[in-house]
Amino acid sequence: MGWDEARKMGWQELPLGGLIPVAGNTEKYQTGGWRTFRPMLDLAKCTDCAICWYYCPDSAVVFEGQLMLGFNLAHCKGCGVCAAVCPTRVVAITMIEEGDAERQYGAEGRVTPDAKTAAKAGGPRKPPAE
Amino acid sequence: MGMIVAYTGNQALAEAMRQIDPDVCAAYPITPSTQVMETFSEYVADGKVHTELIPVESEHSALSACVGAAAAGARVTTATSSQGLALMHEILYIAASLRLPIVLANVNRALSGPINIHVDHSDSMGSRDAGWIQLYSENAQEAYDNLIQAVRIAEHPAVLTPVMVCLDGFTVSHSIQRMELLADAEVRGFVGHYAPRASLLDLERPVTFGALDLQDYYIEHKRQQREALDGHALRVIREVGSDFGTVAGRPYDLFESYRLVDAELGILIMSSASGSVKEAVDHLRERGVKAGALRLRAFRPFPAREIAQAVGVLRVLAVLDRAEAFGTPGGPLFADVRTALFDLPTRPRVVNYIFGLGGRDFLPEDAEGVFARLATLPDAGPWCRCANIWASAPRGETQRRGHGNHNRGGRARDPLVRSEGAVGQAAEHETGPPGRRPPAVRWVQRGDCRAPGLARQPVPPCGH
Numbered sequence: 314m315g316w317d318e319a320r321k322m323g324w325q326e327l328p329l330g331g332l333i334p335v336a337g338n339t340e341k342y343q344t345g346g347w348r349t350f351r352p353m354l355d356l357a358k359c360t361d362c363a364i365c366w367y368y369c370p371d372s373a374v375v376f377e378g379q380l381m382l383g384f385n386l387a388h389c390k391g392c393g394v395c396a397a398v399c400p401t402r403v404v405a406i407t408m409i410e411e412g413d414a415e416r417q418y419g420a421e422g423r424v425t426p427d428a429k430t431a432a433k434a435g436g437p438r439k440p441p442a443e
Numbered sequence: 444m445g446m447i448v449a450y451t452g453n454q455a456l457a458e459a460m461r462q463i464d465p466d467v468c469a470a471y472p473i474t475p476s477t478q479v480m481e482t483f484s485e486y487v488a489d490g491k492v493h494t495e496l497i498p499v500e501s502e503h504s505a506l507s508a509c510v511g512a513a514a515a516g517a518r519v520t521t522a523t524s525s526q527g528l529a530l531m532h533e534i535l536y537i538a539a540s541l542r543l544p545i546v547l548a549n550v551n552r553a554l555s556g557p558i559n560i561h562v563d564h565s566d567s568m569g570s571r572d573a574g575w576i577q578l579y580s581e582n583a584q585e586a587y588d589n590l591i592q593a594v595r596i597a598e599h600p601a602v603l604t605p606v607m608v609c610l611d612g613f614t615v616s617h618s619i620q621r622m623e624l625l626a627d628a629e630v631r632g633f634v635g636h637y638a639p640r641a642s643l644l645d646l647e648r649p650v651t652f653g654a655l656d657l658q659d660y661y662i663e664h665k666r667q668q669r670e671a672l673d674g675h676a677l678r679v680i681r682e683v684g685s686d687f688g689t690v691a692g693r694p695y696d697l698f699e700s701y702r703l704v705d706a707e708l709g710i711l712i713m714s715s716a717s718g719s720v721k722e723a724v725d726h727l728r729e730r731g732v733k734a735g736a737l738r739l740r741a742f743r744p745f746p747a748r749e750i751a752q753a754v755g756v757l758r759v760l761a762v763l764d765r766a767e768a769f770g771t772p773g774g775p776l777f778a779d780v781r782t783a784l785f786d787l788p789t790r791p792r793v794v795n796y797i798f799g800l801g802g803r804d805f806l807p808e809d810a811e812g813v814f815a816r817l818a819t820l821p822d823a824g825p826w827c828r829c830a831n832i833w834a835s836a837p838r839g840e841t842q843r844r845g846h847g848n849h850n851r852g853g854r855a856r857d858p859l860v861r862s863e864g865a866v867g868q869a870a871e872h873e874t875g876p877p878g879r880r881p882p883a884v885r886w887v888q889r890g891d892c893r894a895p896g897l898a899r900q901p902v903p904p905c906g907h
Contacts, residue, residue, distance in 0.1 A: 321660075322663075323663065324663035324664070324666040324667050324670075327660070327663055327664065327667070329603060329640070329664075329667055330540055330542035330543075330603075330652075330668075331541070331653070331654050331656055331660070331664050332541075332641055332650055332651070332652060332654075333650060333651040334641075334650055335649065335650070335651070336649030336650060336651055338651070339651075
């Protein structure tokens with residue numbers, strides 16, 4: 314089974330039936346570009362319940378151990394399920410129009426740790442590596 | 444010689460499955476295929492096979508589970524009919540396009556509605572473009588033999604395509620026939636060990652099945668399917684059939700030619716009704732009529748060249764379809780046969796009859812009637828759809844409705860024609876009081892088969 318992603322393969326070279334001879338390469342397909350709304354996390358309110366992590370259809374909520382760090386913007390499609398399931402007494406996630414978010418926070422920015430939550434986490438939280 | 448038994452078609456299939464001993468069967472019952480899995484489930488319960496039997500909630504789930512199991516490297520078989528096959532429809536395409544060598548026994552039964560549980564080929568014809576190989580069996584012996592060969596055909600590396608083994612519902616599936624079994628070891632040896640090309644359970648070489656294609660690759664994957672079916676499957680079916688002959692003493696080919704070599708009049712037909720045709724051929728040959736028959740076994744892939752060679756010498760050929768293809772010039776088999784013959788410099792006149800829908804019987808006298816009609820046809824003439832349903836005579840109390848009047852030529856005594864020469868009378872289905880046998884359904888009456896622009900004629904140009 315040949316597999317060459319650099320060029321279009323002909324029918325004789327392709328694995329039969331659309332079989333892909335690797336597992337999990339869907340990760341390379343960066344669907345973050347589909348987003349029209351961006352989730353913004355307020356770390357001061359977040360209780361690290363991980364309900365948003367559980368429901369995210371793109372596995373785009375990033376945790377480090379027990380602590381919520383933020384969102385993987387390379388794959389987040391902006392569906393808003395995380396904001397919808399964040400418990401009503403918490404409301405740590407709001408959806409912001411992507412254009413506004415980009416102007417305000419750039420392509421990256423998402424979290425705003427304050428001193429209190431930074432201390433809880435044992436230091437300022439780092440955004441996840443892309 | 445192997446063990447001689449008296450089995451129904453369903454028992455024969457269950458026995459073949461027992462000897463194949465597949466890894467997984469996922470199935471849902473439907474008349475008339477139910478007994479295949481019912482019997483097989485007894486073998487599972489008694490520990491006679493190692494199969495993981497998954498009773499699912501519908502045929503859609505059955506084939507989906509089969510696809511999942513096959514993608515996990517299992518050898519998989521299942522059985523269904525009619526509405527069940529129709530419910531599997533979307534998954535049939537998936538099984539074929541994922542190149543999974545699933546073997547499915549389809550006990551042919553008419554598609555509803557009205558609801559009819561008896562034999563016709565509308566179910567498998569409805570799926571003829573799904574990319575599956577389709578083999579049609581005449582009797583229980585052939586169904587048994589076909590199922591065993593199907594495993595080898597499907598798993599062949601140049602094919603890797605699922606196979607549907609068809610047999611007629613009730614007439615074959617439920618009638619007890621004398622047949623010969625192979626020994627367990629012979630079947631095991633014939634099907635061999637299955638080494639899947641990839642498996643979801645292979646952690647050393649992980650793969651993804653069922654991925655997305657965009658506009659840039661879909662057609663390439665379809666081209667691969669065409670290569671398998673058109674380029675290799677015909678050859679593989681013949682090779683496996685020949686190998687099987689060495690083991691069982693019964694070789695198999697793409698079709699069976701019956702007294703066709705010097706024939707002038709021919710019938711092309713599939714499955715059990717071919718028995719009636721072969722008997723009619725014998726009667727006619729005794730009377731000096733040069734009749735012959737071709738019983739097609741491999742319908743998909745369609746052996747166009749081989750059929751053209753076999754029937755090209757006939758004067759007239761009737762293709763008998765046990766399924767309708769509404770809104771087309773003829774039935775599904777007719778369409779493929781005509782295409783196969785189109786380029787021949789000399790070719791027979793080809794006509795089409797739709798027969799036996801919903802289990803209506805087709806007897807040797809009906810076949811003789813077809814040959815009698817063929818004998819009256821001139822060599823050339825336009826084909827039209829009028830009166831191409833073969834309405835057979837009733838036999839005893841089992842056929843209380845709908846009899847011929849078969850559509851003989853001539854205008855005498857036709858109870859459905861209200862006034863002679865009437866143009867454009869639509870098909871009528873008459874039901875009468877019990878005891879009075881109503882005429883069978885017929886299509887458009889005489890006078891309506893003129894091509895547009897032709898002057899009105901008392902006898903239509905086709906001569907029907």
